[in-house]
Amino acid sequence: TQLLEQSPQFLSIQEGENLTVYCNSSSVFSSLQWYRQEPGEGPVLLVTVVTGGEVKKLKRLTFQFGDARKDSSLHITAAQPGDTGLYLCAGFSGNTGKLIFGQGTTLQVKP
Amino acid sequence: GAVVSQHPSWVICKSGTSVKIECRSLDFQATTMFWYRQFPKQSLMLMATSNEGSKATYEQGVEKDKFLINHASLTLSTLTVTSAHPEDSSFYICSASYGTAMNTEAFFGQGTRLTVV
Numbered sequence: 001t002q003l004l005e006q007s008p009q010f011l012s013i014q015e016g017e018n019l020t021v022y023c024n025s026s027s028v029f030s031s032l033q034w035y036r037q038e039p040g041e042g043p044v045l046l047v048t049v050v051t052g053g054e055v056k057k058l059k060r061l062t063f064q065f066g067d068a069r070k071d072s073s074l075h076i077t078a079a080q081p082g083d084t085g086l087y088l089c090a091g092f093s094g095n096t097g098k099l100i101f102g103q104g105t106t107l108q109v110k111p
Numbered sequence: 112g113a114v115v116s117q118h119p120s121w122v123i124c125k126s127g128t129s130v131k132i133e134c135r136s137l138d139f140q141a142t143t144m145f146w147y148r149q150f151p152k153q154s155l156m157l158m159a160t161s162n163e164g165s166k167a168t169y170e171q172g173v174e175k176d177k178f179l180i181n182h183a184s185l186t187l188s189t190l191t192v193t194s195a196h197p198e199d200s201s202f203y204i205c206s207a208s209y210g211t212a213m214n215t216e217a218f219f220g221q222g223t224r225l226t227v228v
């Protein structure tokens with residue numbers, strides 16, 4: 001069974017600080033997705049990384065896919081209160097096509 | 112991105128009754144739909160995977176007779192919680208995907224908050 005280990009699970013920082021969230025697995029994924037979820041709503045796709053070593057930027061968010069396609073990271077520069085939310089990494093598991101999720105990272109950015 | 116609509120957004124039902132939740136892909140044909148359950152401040156737990164026209168594949172520990180999934184068309188899947196009990200109260204989320212195995216993406220509905228009283 002492919003698993004995704006996400007860390008940290010909780011993060012509380014001050015506005016303006018930088019942070020990194022990690023998503024690790026012992027298995028290879030063909031792609032990994034990062035989502036952000038607000039309370040009471042469904043997850044919203046932020047990015048999909050497909051190629052090993054790939055780096056994608058979305059404004060202040062930088063996503064990286066490991067060379068071996070077993071891990072990914074999300075880095076937020078100069079965090080703002082609007083970044084507060086639950087961040088989830090996910091990947092499609094092998095040949096089953098199941099979309100599995102990491103444990104999630106609850107981020108709180110204090111003004 | 113593609114749009115997935117989930118209905119209802121919230122529902123309150125009496126213990127022992129059944130509740131049906133719909134998940135529709137509005138602007139694409141979904142080859143696969145997933146149903147998740149989420150507890151407060153936790154991640155999404157996959158309940159089942161369904162492909163159009165075939166029986167759903169349930170995850171270990173999920174009662175298939177209690178959580179009935181029907182995927183009758185490429186744009187609609189339904190989850191029916193039968194004989195609901197208070198412990199079934201949760202946030203249920205569907206997602207729909209399309210594309211090849213290498214570049215498949217999934218898009219999520221807005222979720223359904225089920226409260227069983």
